[in-house]
Amino acid sequence: MCRLIILAAVALGMLASPASPAGTIRPILMKDIAFAPKQVTVHVGDTLEWANQDIVAHTATAKDKSWEVNVLPGKNGRVVMKAAGTFDYICRYHPNMTGEIIIEP
Amino acid sequence: MSKLPVTLLGACLCLAPYGAMAQQAAKLTDPQIAHIAYTAGQIDIQAAELALKQSKNKEVKAFANDMVRDHKAVNEKALALVKKLNVKPEDNDTSRQLTQQAGAKRKELSTLKGAAFDKAYAQNEVAFHQQVNSALQNTLIPNASNGELKDLLSTGLKIFQGHEQHAEHLVQSLPARTGAVH
Numbered sequence: 001m002c003r004l005i006i007l008a009a010v011a012l013g014m015l016a017s018p019a020s021p022a023g024t025i026r027p028i029l030m031k032d033i034a035f036a037p038k039q040v041t042v043h044v045g046d047t048l049e050w051a052n053q054d055i056v057a058h059t060a061t062a063k064d065k066s067w068e069v070n071v072l073p074g075k076n077g078r079v080v081m082k083a084a085g086t087f088d089y090i091c092r093y094h095p096n097m098t099g100e101i102i103i104e105p
Numbered sequence: 106m107s108k109l110p111v112t113l114l115g116a117c118l119c120l121a122p123y124g125a126m127a128q129q130a131a132k133l134t135d136p137q138i139a140h141i142a143y144t145a146g147q148i149d150i151q152a153a154e155l156a157l158k159q160s161k162n163k164e165v166k167a168f169a170n171d172m173v174r175d176h177k178a179v180n181e182k183a184l185a186l187v188k189k190l191n192v193k194p195e196d197n198d199t200s201r202q203l204t205q206q207a208g209a210k211r212k213e214l215s216t217l218k219g220a221a222f223d224k225a226y227a228q229n230e231v232a233f234h235q236q237v238n239s240a241l242q243n244t245l246i247p248n249a250s251n252g253e254l255k256d257l258l259s260t261g262l263k264i265f266q267g268h269e270q271h272a273e274h275l276v277q278s279l280p281a282r283t284g285a286v287h
């Protein structure tokens with residue numbers, strides 16, 4: 001009986017273990033005309049939330065155009081990451097702002 | 106010897122198309138620096154307004170709207186800062202020459218139409234931002250004595266470096282200027 005419970009617990013633990021649960025929100029700053037951190041690793045289903053602390057609007061735009069969010073000064077903008085892969089992204093208004101999002105399955 | 110590099114730098118900048126901004130480098134005061142930066146912003150807003158009136162190209166219009174929005178935002182901060190510091194922006198030879206040159210450029214651009222206008226506007230945006238950025242980097246920021254003014258100019262520099270790249274992309278995306286301007 002004891003053994004069964006332990007086995008069940010282990011099984012459950014294994015099911016839950018593949019890292020972060022779906023729906024985690026990862027914050028990224030838009031500050032001093034840069035993304036911080038520049039590189040972020042998340043999982044499919046996670047949400048990225050950019051917070052713009054600058055005096056001008058920015059975008060976070062995937063270079064392959066698969067996602068984009070426009071973020072006004074002092075505001076936040078979210079995108080749910082739907083597909084695995086490595087995405088280079090920029091601000092369309094200030095292409096000197098560059099970042100990378102790695103999305104694991 | 107230690108003064109030589111500064112002199113050389115000044116000489117180089119004066120040869121550039123918008124050399125006006127590099128003059129009097131050593132003599133510039135904060136109120137003058139603030140006015141030069143503000144004037145450069147206003148010039149770019151006016152160029153963008155001309156583009157919004159004159160262009161039919163979606164990308165050119167989008168770029169022009171970006172310029173109006175960003176330069177207004179930076180200039181609003183500049184106005185708020187000079188008010189806070191209780192300094193009066195001061196007209197000076199550099200800002201007057203800038204305004205004069207911009208007027209001439211605007212006149213030239215306003216005679217162009219369609220694709221010829223788009224290309225000339227975009228190319229001028231690259232050149233103008235290059236010039237403003239090198240003036241900020243080499244003259245205005247190093248000469249600013251107030252810390253908050255220095256910070257705002259440094260933020261402005263990063264924003265305008267972004268505009269310079271954005272303008273370069275715009276030039277590349279437009280069809281090549283084929284000879285005759287009608």
Ligand SMILES: [Cu+2]
Nearest residue numbers: 058091093094
């Ligand atoms: Cu931006």
